[in-house]
Amino acid sequence: MIVKFQLSFGLDDAQANFNIHKDSVYICGSSKALGSWDLREAVELKSKVTDTCGENCSLSLSSLSLSSSSSCEVYLENLPTNVLEFEATIDLNESFEALVAESVEYKYFIAQKMSDQKDTRVFLKQIEYNPRKLELTNSSLLSYQVVDKWPLVGVDNKSTRIDHGWLLNGENEVQFHFFKYPLQLWHVEPKSLCYDIVPWKASNGLHELKDYCVHNSDFDENQIVNDKMTKFNAFNCPGVYSTYKIRTYEALSDLLFQVNVYEIDELGKPSDKYLATGYFKINRSVIESSVMEMDLSMLNSNQIVGSLKSEVLLITSLNEDSNYKIRKNYNYHFNRSCIPIGHRGMGKTFDAGTLPGTEYVENTIDSFREAYNRGAQMVEFDVVLTKDNIPIVYHDFMFCIDRLVETSSSKYLSIGVNQLTYDEVKQSRVFSQKILKNTEMTDELQHFFTSKFMFPTLKEMCTQLDPKLGFNVEIKYPLDLEDGSHEISNHLKWLNRNQYVDRILQELYACCQDEQRCVIISTFDPNLCSIIRMKQNKFPVLFLTNGVTNKWVPYKDARCKNTQRSFSFARAESLHGIVAHAEELTRDMHIINLLFSHTEKTANFLAYSWGDDLNDLDKRQQLTQLGINGIIYDRINESF
Missing domain, CATH: 3.20.20.190 (Phosphatidylinositol (PI) phosphodiesterase)
Known part of the structure; x- marks a missing residue:
């Protein structure tokens, strides 16, 4: 049975930047021809937009783009329609009866491809939570055409969840967290500021990093009220908290980040030149601690013009093969x-x-x-x-253990949970830390609060x-x-x-x-x-x-x-x-x-x-x- 899958989504529903040159839409499902739920075997859909604007266009679905990697920017008003369309024709290699007997399920996902076409690794950016079902009704047809829309509409005509993906094996993410008023620029008081961060590869010289994925998750204290995300990476705005995320497969010790600060004009767009710039190198302390505070000197014309404070968070991949399986994103149904x-x-x-x-x-x-x-x-x-x-x-x-010699203060000694092996915990008289608050506890009652009964694995x-x-x-x-x-x-x-x-x-x-x-x-x-x-x-x-x-x-x-x-x-x-x-x-x-x-x-x-x-x-x-x-x-x- 040959099935032609067609997917379209309104630009406002994409929820993220879609770069036509780098990003692709894939389908993955229960059938072997659809990858058997392994995203590494998923089928790529062909985009119809590339026929309109060429291969080297990047489509920005946000109102502000700081990308300089593409030769042209395509905004909503420049497109023939406000809908993106993708398609793939797939031979499921099964009869109509077999497909009806065991219904085929599938999902769509968006991933950013590597610049080297021989490299099969991708950055998983968005994926549907709920699977779709292939509905077949006419056994006389030799081929079917399936027309789908993104996102999937579920019960009560509500859109189902779209997840933003996760780290695949060997992938890392570096996050920069900017909290309340993180930037100080001396002698400069522009009305509004925004920023971008450019990663570099610092190995045997400084090289442009080609393969990386960028995402930000700004929010403000009133977001729950107005239900709107901030439209740019904002600095020093009251109540705004900005996070800039960069995903890469490069070695962490080779990464250097250039932070650029721009003034925003009355149209809400950044100026052509940045006001200040700073550089941050991933070092051993970040790798060993996962989280550290950064205090960066900001430069302009080789002069220090200010400082920028940020929290830097490093996330490494779990490297589990099951992370490639996407049939059910979570083993929990969201019960209302x-x-x-x-x-x-x-x-x-x-x-x-x-x-x-x-x-x-x-x-x-x-x-x-x-x-x-x-x-x-x-x-x-x-x-x-x-x-x-x-x-x-x-x-x-903390645990408590018996002191070898009782003192007037307490018969117990506090010790960190991470200072005892599990065998030591189970073979010793280890108590809950809370026993310190109950000085009148009898020896008989204490027996029930030891590791003999507590601390299951x-x-x-x-x-x-x-x-x-x-x-x-x-x-x-x-x-x-x-x-x-x-x-x-x-x-x-x-x-x-x-x-x-x-x-x-x-x-x-x-x-x-x-x-x-x-x-x-x-x-x-x-x-x-x-x-x-x-x-x-x-x-x-x-x-x-x-x-x-x-x-x-x-x-x-x-x-x-x-x-x-x-x-x-x-x-x-x-x-x-x-x-x-x-x-x-x-x-x-x-x-x-x-x-x-x-x-x-x-x-x-x-x-x-x-x-x-x-x-x-x-x-x-x-x-x-x-x-x-x-x-x-x-x-x-x-x-x-």
Whole structure:
């Protein structure tokens, strides 16, 4: 059976720059002729636009383009129509009866090709979340013509999710984060500024880097209100936070970046010449730490004219072959109904406060199993790594062990989770850090809070609990606090974010091969959110937030300040949702109305909530009625 696939999309729906010279549209599906869901075997569609404007044109779908690599720019008004069209004729090598018996599914994706046509590697830029089905109705036809539009329209005539891709094997991404007023230019006060960043290869001289992919995800504090992305890479605009991302297959140690600052004219376009420029070289400290702060001197005519501050984030690829499989981007269906989620299983044990007691110790297999028996569709738990990089389920960064000699202060000694191997944890009397808060605990009760019962591995969670029980895996990572302190002692050196995440993801990949178990990942660290999002396409990533609260010292990171800003960051980064603290949600109806009105408009965006306030039945019911997707609370046996 020969099938001609035709795809068209309106320019406003493409959601990204489409470079006709570099980018291609591909189709991949369940049939062998469509690649058997392996994007390396996908079929490239032919673009009809190249017949109109030639091969060396670049099509910019944004209102501002700083690209200088193409010989001509084609804007919306210059095109014959506002629609791009692509097509491919494919012989599926199967009969009509066989294709009907086992329906063919497929997806479209956009990828940027390498300049060397012999190089089969690509940058995956956009991909459909939901698969399409090939509908065949007439057995007498020898060929079919399928006419599709991008994006795919789903239930209730809503567009389904388009993901922005992820890092493929050997690929890296460097992100520059510019927060509030990062640029200082001395003796120059232009009204509006923007920037671009040009990568160079600094190996045996300085060379132009030909193969790289650029993307930015600017957002502002009011984005949740006006639902609009910033149209350029803005500097020093109140409330604007800009991220510039460059993906490449080049060796990280060979990369040098040129940062150019431009003045914007009254038409919203950059001037022909930049006001200042600076250079940043990837060095060993960036590679070893994954995140560092940059303070760059800005030059003009070889004179220092200012300075630029930025956070630099390095994301390396996970290098899993399964990342090329695209049948189902995530092993989780985006359920719009509200689900009950057991906090640490049956709930907190050590800092439970006025909660009714439970015989199940938090974060133990028994507690998670009982939560499932009591109606939890999912359980929430924290994961940290031991010294030998075994992912275990535990809430804190520190353990307690018995002192060899008791002192008047305490009989326990605090020790970092990453200072003991897993065997040492299980063979010793290791306690939860929370035992320090309970000085009246008897020896008999202490027995239940040791490593004999606690600290299951992530592997044990996957193998010993029913596969129908979903996992909300919170990845713990120590962060800087607003008061200048840190969540752990300075002498404890944590694995860098890339190594840390890789180990946990590899364990999840190995343990969650069957798609029965729904798994989502959440974390308080916005950089960790970006890293996990770009490393894989198997598990949804949710930004976990404290919001505005007096219960804890706030995090230093600007993206964590309040729920509204956290939501804007999650949207800009194409995360799959947020886990908002109930205190701010239930206190501020303005936030909750904005959040739920926009999650309804956004395809496949999850909104969960957590916090002590949700141990109150009335507040659980309030959020449920407003449309929250999941509620994390402590005593799952109580009414939902």
